[in-house]
Structures are given as structure tokens and as C-alpha cells.
Amino acid sequence: MKPPFPIEIDGKVIQVTEGQTVLEVCQANGIDIPVMCHFEGLPDVGACRLCLVELKGVPKLLPACTLRVAPNQVINTQTEKIKKYRKMIVEALFCERDHVCAICVANGNCELQDLAKKVGVDHMRFPDILQPLELDASHPYFVIDHNRCIMCTRCVRVCAEVEGAHNFDIKNRSYKVRIISDFNQPWGESKTCTSCGKCVAVCPVGALWSKSSYQGKIEKKKEAICDLIRKRKVNV
Amino acid sequence: MKKKTIGTVWLAGCSGCHMSLLDIDERMLEVLKLADIVKSPIVDGKEFPEVDIALVEGAVGSEEHLDEILHIRAKAKIVVSFGDCAVSGNVSSMRNYLKTQEVLARSYEEAESNDSKQIPNAAEILSLSHRVHPLHEVVDIDYYIPGCPPSADTIFYVLNELLNDRVPDLAVIGGPKHG
Incomplete structure (x- = not known):
């Protein structure tokens, strides 16, 4: 010790x-x-x-x-300086891609929405970048909508570290940065994805969702993933 | 205290925020003790008069909307950006990814409900702008009420504070909620 x-x-x-x-x-x-x-x-x-x-x-x-x-x-x-930057970061997250809460599967169950509430973002001072991105629905059970992704990379980490599959990774930098499946192939053609759904469970926004959910009806079982990690650590 | 005046309007929006405004129910009587609603699309259609508080729902999506919001900014002491379309563009701004001609073609020429399959040549049809803007990109805004729609409680809180000459702070009621 x-x-x-x-x-x-x-x-x-x-x-x-x-x-x-x-x-x-x-x-x-x-x-x-x-x-x-x-x-x-x-x-x-x-x-x-x-x-x-x-x-x-x-x-x-x-x-x-x-x-x-x-x-x-x-x-x-x-400090005031930190609060100022926090607010700016949340605004930038909203503006970088397409975050229309009203039509999102995660509406009401979204960490970005909660953050805006918490740090007091009542409007976005920056203009939208307006880059239309892909929505990949090739997987039999899940969808990834890059328009809603905020590049937190939780899905990349949970897939590599907890599931051990490492299906997801990252390409490019700056505003061109994207989550990719395998070697930038459609998710449905992935050789590594085990369809476990851990990525969907940890996604803080509506970028990853199960095809069985619809507007405002997503169910995220985050606590189950935390629990799994905790129990594994104890056993190891 | 002299009674204040309130004007409300919707631009590129769905009127849902106004429905939520009506959802303040009997609290409307408290609002009416302190203010007169002198202009609203749910009341009449006259030109926007001089008011103390203007609640503006919806984004700026056409030349007519632009004229209207510039007129309102000149006439109103306080302009409140009312609802997600006004605050961030929301659903109204989803057409920003498309060209105006594509939007019109989908709405009229390809529309299942339009038998003539033609874009009508009528003065009532708004001249859509190339891009839909949230209000604060066009005029100065004093207060923001996000939400799609904002809850009746939120709307009443903001109105009540403004009518009592206080500054509304959404953090008091749990923070601004988008969506």
C-alpha cells in the first residue's frame, strides 16, 4: 500500500x-x-x-x-473560466453534427441533453457545420448514425476492452473524424462484431441504437455494463 | 403598475409551442392580470403592434419570416426565442441539407397528396430562403426558452418572471431542456 x-x-x-x-x-x-x-x-x-x-x-x-x-x-x-469553457464545449458538441432532439431515439434519455441542462446551454452561439453524414443500418440488429455521434469513443473502448472484439475504431482527425467498423466497411459485413450490443448500451447519445427502438424510446442499460466490468475485476 | 402587453407569433414552426402556451391553463388568468395579449395567431391576424414582450416561435425560413422578425425586433422591448425551432432551427432546419428546389419538388411534385403534381404559383406560398436560421442568427434575442415544445411550467415561469420585472433564469427550474 x-x-x-x-x-x-x-x-x-x-x-x-x-x-x-x-x-x-x-x-x-x-x-x-x-x-x-x-x-x-x-x-x-x-x-x-x-x-x-x-x-x-x-x-x-x-x-x-x-x-x-x-x-x-x-x-x-x-472557476468562471472553467464554467465558460464547459458551456462552449457543449455548444460545440451540439453544432458539429446534426442534433435534432425532437426526432432522436435518445430524446429524454440523452447525456448531451442532460449536460446542456446542467451547464445552462439555452442556445448555441456557433453556426452548424452542416455536413450530412452516413447512417449505417447494414447490421441486422443495430444502427449507427454518424450525424448524432459526438466522438466520445466509448463504443470503441467497450468493444475492445470489455467485449474483446475491437470491431470499432477511429479514422481521420478534426471534423472529418469518424467511427469505423473493421477496415472502414459496412457494419453488417463485420467479421469481428459479435452483436453483443455493449456499444449501444454505453453510447451517451442517439448515435447507436437497436432497430427495435424508435423516437424517444431508446433503452440504455449502462448500469449492466458497469456491473459486468466491476464483477470481472473482482474475479480477476 | 401599468399592464404590460404581450404579442406572440409563429414563423417556421408547427404551432406546438403555442399549444404548450395554452397548456398553462388557469394560470393564464394570472398572466392576464399583469398583461394583455394584444397579438397572437390564435387571436387574430393584424400587423404585429408595439409590445413589451414578444414570444416568437419557429425559425426564419423564408423572406416573409425575415421581414416579420425584423419588424418584431423593432416593435418589441423584449424578444423571447420560444421553442427549439426558434432557438436552434430544430426540425424546421432539417431541410438545410437539401437545395430549396429539392424541398419544393418533394413537397409538391412528388407529394402523394398533390394531384396536380405541380408547384403552385400562388402569392400565399412563402418564398423559401436558401437556409433556415435560428432567430439569434438574424436579430438580437433577450431570452431563450428551448424545448420541443417547452413545458407549460417553463413557459409560465418565464412569463411570470418577465411580467414581474425579474430576470428569468432557467437554472432555477432545472436548466434549459432541448427536445
Whole structure:
């Protein structure tokens, strides 16, 4: 057991141990940080930037999910600067692709909608990019609509790390970035997909859904996936 | 306190937000104690008069809508962007991925319900703009009420705050809800 050491978060001194992330420490101590790409049990990648925090002595903001604790850290999580950026990030997520809540399978059951509520996005200050993207319905049970994807990459990680299939991956960068199946083939032709549906369960928005659901009627069994990961860790 | 005036209008929208406005039910009496509704599509069709508060539903999707919203901005002290189409374009803006001619062709020439299979040449048909814009891309907006439609509680909260000279803050009632 490594010895605990203190760090300061929002003026509060907290005992931590080496290897923990700042996000883990905050969540364990009731400090509320909005997250999007983070999913309990999956490796963190810092994709969405919503959990940005201020680390004293570092000029740029750092994502709490990938920031490891270290001695003498002084961290702020609720400054005006951070709140401003959080709002901007949620607005940018809404504007980058086509997020029409009213017609979406995830309406009312969507983490992006919840985030907008939480950080107070009442309108988007940026114009839509308006790039029409593909909808791949070639899989017998599931659909991926790239128009609604926010590139959190939870599906990529759950497929590779939990199911062990690694059907999904990522191509390109910036606004051309896409989720791909196998070697950028239609999902229905995938040799690796086991049709387990874990990707659908962890998707925070309406980008992945089962063909049996329709507008506003998606059912996401996120807790089941968390549970599975927890139980496996205990057994290993 | 002098009674305030409220005007409401819908542009490129479905009137659903107005239905939600009517859903405030008996609380309408409380609104009417503090204000007169002097213009609304569910009341009459006269030109938009000078008002204290304008609730504008729907996006800007045609030249007529553009003229109307510029007129309303000039006449109203407070303009409220009312509902998702006004706030973000929503369903009304889904045609932004298509050319205007394609939209008209699908609506009239290919429409199963249109026997003549022709685009009617009538003055009543709006001259669609190339792109549908949310209101704040065209005029300055004072307050936003997202939602498709916004709930009656949300609408009443915002109206009640404005009529009592307070600044509505959606965070008080759980935050802005899109969709």
C-alpha cells in the first residue's frame, strides 16, 4: 500500500494515493465535475474535454480524467473560466453534427441533453457545420448514425476492452473524424462484431441504437455494463 | 403598475409551442392580470403592434419570416426565442441539407397528396430562403426558452418572471431542456 499524500482541490485538502486520477478523487469526495466520454470501468482518453480543471502553475486547462494526482497539486474545478469553457464545449458538441432532439431515439434519455441542462446551454452561439453524414443500418440488429455521434469513443473502448472484439475504431482527425467498423466497411459485413450490443448500451447519445427502438424510446442499460466490468475485476 | 402587453407569433414552426402556451391553463388568468395579449395567431391576424414582450416561435425560413422578425425586433422591448425551432432551427432546419428546389419538388411534385403534381404559383406560398436560421442568427434575442415544445411550467415561469420585472433564469427550474 502506497502512502497517502495531500493535495488541494477547491481549497479543500484531500488525502490521495499515487495512481489515482483527479476525476476519481473528485467523484469520491462529492466534487461535481461534468463528464461525457468518461465511463466507469473503461480506460479514460480525455476526448470530450468537459472535465477540464485548473492546475496551479500550468497555463492550460487539463482534463481531470487523465490527470494523475501528484504531491503539492493545487486544483480548481469550479472557476468562471472553467464554467465558460464547459458551456462552449457543449455548444460545440451540439453544432458539429446534426442534433435534432425532437426526432432522436435518445430524446429524454440523452447525456448531451442532460449536460446542456446542467451547464445552462439555452442556445448555441456557433453556426452548424452542416455536413450530412452516413447512417449505417447494414447490421441486422443495430444502427449507427454518424450525424448524432459526438466522438466520445466509448463504443470503441467497450468493444475492445470489455467485449474483446475491437470491431470499432477511429479514422481521420478534426471534423472529418469518424467511427469505423473493421477496415472502414459496412457494419453488417463485420467479421469481428459479435452483436453483443455493449456499444449501444454505453453510447451517451442517439448515435447507436437497436432497430427495435424508435423516437424517444431508446433503452440504455449502462448500469449492466458497469456491473459486468466491476464483477470481472473482482474475479480477476 | 401599468399592464404590460404581450404579442406572440409563429414563423417556421408547427404551432406546438403555442399549444404548450395554452397548456398553462388557469394560470393564464394570472398572466392576464399583469398583461394583455394584444397579438397572437390564435387571436387574430393584424400587423404585429408595439409590445413589451414578444414570444416568437419557429425559425426564419423564408423572406416573409425575415421581414416579420425584423419588424418584431423593432416593435418589441423584449424578444423571447420560444421553442427549439426558434432557438436552434430544430426540425424546421432539417431541410438545410437539401437545395430549396429539392424541398419544393418533394413537397409538391412528388407529394402523394398533390394531384396536380405541380408547384403552385400562388402569392400565399412563402418564398423559401436558401437556409433556415435560428432567430439569434438574424436579430438580437433577450431570452431563450428551448424545448420541443417547452413545458407549460417553463413557459409560465418565464412569463411570470418577465411580467414581474425579474430576470428569468432557467437554472432555477432545472436548466434549459432541448427536445
